Amino acid sequence: MMNYNAALESALAQFGAASLEQIRKYSGYPVAxxxxxxDFLGYKSEVEHPSGRxxxxxxxxxxxxxxxRILILHYLSRSGPVQEQGRLISYKEIPGGSIYIQPFSNRAIRPLVQAFGERPQALSEVGLRLGGRVAAHGDAAVTIPVFPHIPVTLVIWGGDDEFPPNGNILFDASAARILPAEDYAVMAGFVAATLQKMSKGG
Structure with missing residues (x-):
């Protein structure tokens, strides 16, 4: 298993340096x-500032x-307003994404297709349980608000006699202004794994 200690320490330092007012203004999360x-994919928690606990x-x-947790800290640490553009882009269109496209596919697309390629409608059903909304793409698609300002759209095409099942994970065009490409690979993989687990009754 990858050692995330250094990445966590860096994320904690970045979070601690962000002002609480900045987090209140730009995160979209309540601050008390x-x-x-x-609320991250159904996991509710409180993050203390500036400790990151x-x-x-x-x-x-x-x-x-x-x-x-590193993803959450990165998101909370971001600065500046970002307006959703309503235009979807693929992972490789995020700056730096083309370098990580193979790991992205292995970590996120392949599990998504394995879980829902033979039953596309199950993707919509499970996604709705995470607060998602049905999207008009492929044979089934759902857009899930992973973070308040980061919607992620998961798409499945069911297989037929000529083609095997396929899938994709898309992001709003504003994504590149919020987090780096590596974070979106991790995020997409976690979303796919969460949906897969839920589809099995987990």
């Missing part, structure tokens, strides 16, 4: 005193793994 109330404290192998 010095605690940010975070999560409450309840996640267990090492729990539902909020360390890389998910």
């Amino acid at each position: 005193d010095n605690r940010i109330e975070v 999560f409450s309840p404290e996640p267990t090492p192998e729990g539902d909020l793994p360390v890389f998910a």
Whole structure:
């Protein structure tokens, strides 16, 4: 398993340097005193500023793994307003995304297709349980608000006699102004894994 200690330390430092007013203004999450109330794919927690301490404290192998906490800290640390553009782009259109396209496909697209390629409508059903909305793409698609300002659209095309099932994960065109490409690869993989787990009754 990858060692995320250095990445977590960096994310904590970045979060600690961000002002609480900045987080309140740009994150889209409620802030009470010095605690940010975070809902991330159904996992509700509070993040204390400036320590970056999560409450309840996640267990090492729990539902909020360390890389998910790093994603949350990166998102909360961002500065400046970002307006959703309503135009979808693929991962390789995010600056730097083309370098990571193979890991992105292995980590996110392949599990998505394995879970829903033979039953596309199940993607919509599970996605709605995460607060998503049905989207008009492929044979089934759902747009999930992973963060308040980062919607992620997952698309499935069912297979037929000529072609195997296929899928894609798309982002709003504003994505590149919020997080780096590596974060979107991690995010998409976690979304796909969460949906896969939910589809199995987890």
